[in-house]
Amino acid sequence: MTAEPDPTPGIPPATPGAPPPGGPSATGRGARLSFLREGAVVRLVGVTGAAGVAGAMVSTSASLFLADEVGATPLMIGLFFAGRAVGEIAVDLVVGVLSDRVRDRRRLLALCALLSAAGGFSYSGLRDYYLLLVAGVCCFGVGSTSFAQLFAYSRQLADTRGQGAAFFTGFLRSVTSLSWVVGPPLAFTLIARQGFTAMYLTAAALSLAASALSRWGLPPASRPEPADGTARGEAAASAPAPAASTVPSRNPFAGLDRGTAALLAAVVLLLTANMMYQINLALFVTRDLALGQGFVGVLLGLAAALEIPALVWVGARSERLGKRRLVVAASALATVFFCLLPLASGRAALLLLQIPNALWTAVVLSVPVVILQDRLPSRLGVASSLYSSAFKTGTLLGGLVTGTVATWTGYTQVFWVCAALTGLASVLLAARVGGARAAG
Template sequence: MSAGTVEGASAKGGRWRLVTDPAVRNLIAATGAVGIAGAFLVPTTSLFLTEAVAATPLMVGLFFAARSIAEIGTDVVVGAVSDRLKDRRAILVLTALLNASGALCYTFLRDYTLLLITGMILFGLGGACFGQLFAYTRELADDRGVDAPFFNGFLRSVTSLAWVIGPPLAFWIVAQWSFAVLYGATAALSLVAAVLCRWGLPYPRPAQESAGEEQLPGLRGMFAGVGPRTLLVLGSVVLLLGANAMYQINLPLYITDDLGMSGQFAGLLLGVSAALEIPLMVMVGVWADRLGKRRLLIAATVCATAFFALLPIADTNRVALVALQPLNSAWAAVALNIPVVMLQDSLPGRFGTASALYSSAFKAGMFLGGLAVGTVATWTGYTQVFWVCAGLTALAGVLVLPLRTQDTDPPLPKHEPADAAADLADSPSPKVSPDSPTSLNSPSPQASEDSAHSATPPARPAEGSPE
């Protein structure tokens, strides 16, 4: 057996052995709880406002817009503050508790103004846990000596699974019981996430001790190091996820109104795509260092452009529409995983800021996509929306092209995966240091809330979620 084969086998074993780490299992559970909580909240909010609060369509739109703006702003601020703290778990617990409080407000309040104010404050701040989970995941990956793309992709697949299970279960709970029961369960899941983050996650060793000390104060320090290359990645994220939001909102209307098919077939397409994303996210993480993150992101933009251009051509051919879904899943698996790792690499030692920038770009894309689809569909029809999506994803590819490989794929640290695996085998379980500061914070993918402008729940989170 060659040395390369042995090294590859060791790397693979080191990756998957990490799943036996109690800290990783707790992180998986916390991510799942946050993901399902978001999948309960996001797709049902528009229906809740319409039926339980008697809100008009305009009021529903303003509700989501206000919440999105609040989340985008607080994400970046909380991310920068988190990089100055010694223990990120505090923010994880705190944001989880804020999400639980917001869900309880949905449980008991039925006044539009009160729901708007409490939603902007509680979910606006609590939504930052989406980015903070990314940051903690990166810190734990570095601490365990496991490549970040694989670990991040693995955790993202947990969120995707939550969004396969969550929306149907949420609507079933509403049909069987009520919105109060649903949002009570959402609050309970957020509390579970807070408990897991407080007592189940270890304190990872910081990758760069001096990073926080070198930061400038105020806004200058918050955005220090955010250069043209970082902005190109952020721009591509906004365009890709804006196109994704337009697709998720437009597809059910295109299938039912333009093609004359049932809404159930639209749900089937979204479900097939989301299910395929789960293994693809893990595979993308494994391939990232071998193929290069820049190449993967360019390939994703090509797949996305081809997918959106072929959709109108498929027309009413059900087999063709289903056959296109692997192409859709492939580009989404990259877009939801690789850019956040690229941003973290571009801001070493400031994983909170990098992850918050990604989360904000994610939510901005979903928000702008939700606004754009209504305008395009009104003036040109549902079919033309897909051509606009193809244009956006092609433009995203143009933004990625100027990046150099050395910008997106820094040299790997001199830490062999085999050594990491051996370390895990020798140390039974990472313990939470009693001396480390106790914290508050929690995760939540509710980024996709902006796509809830549509009557049909999105198949993919959009991070979003209180999630």
């Protein structure tokens, strides 16, 4: 950690894992609200929001950009996204390893956001398919790792301030969800009025703002001390935590026990099902139920709106309820949701089903990364990158599986496959939790 003074004076740093000053009562709602009002946290929210809106703008408009501006065929568009996803997964793991070796994670955050800005500037002028693919992997691929590094930095900041990591992660995740409510409408409004060039320049400007805030607006956050082989909290319930060396391993998978591997596999399954739902929903509603395109937007908007308070609620109560038990419950709830979805035929039923949908996704989008960070306390960058890579793997598999299943069985049947995937995730997670109790 550098000797640079903390720009939020008057708030003494706490030892990672120690209770905040003021005794147990400081961990209550008042302490959390006070923490969220700190200047450093407000600026971190600004970084998360700016990067999130820029990412949402680029992600949701990319297929239209390739079709209208580049003249890409559907096959070329599919290969473009698959190639970028594979490249981003590899980059995520490499950056995760490197991030645990740098002295100041803020510089890495600034560099990632700066590369996203370079990607926006490149896309504003390039119209060649292959050059866009290279620029996407090199610029947006590295830039997208900023979200994993934000998870790692926020964990360090929460530990330094003596705040609950799950609550803070859930809160920042809700900011990301809000950015996905803002980003797509902004992107398509700019495209309709001024074209793709203006849209990509706007995304680049937001990324530049995130880069500047990351470098000069965030305080230094202390690095965790090397683990002594003992478990941290409830995350170690499944297996003894591996001892960490003072020099982080270059292998991102080093030191992973069976419980952690099972968690990662379950996350991939859950996120694959979630991506299948996102891809298939519009076709299911318009083709099989004939409810109209406008109702698809209502469903997606309602789910996003419900997800924001759900993320905050889950983060605030995950320590009390148990993080692993919450993930098991979320996977079981997801299975119930996907079993009920093919049976729903009216608007009211589909709207009500967005409540369990928001709850299970809120858990899966925030709690597993905290568990991974608990398991690898001296390798927060790797832990966050493993979760981010699992997320992107699920996204990649979701697109491939949805197309195959929908082609052979139809849109409604896709949700039964989703139920099977989330059910398998439930079995994996429940087996690890049950095995840990039996061992204990």
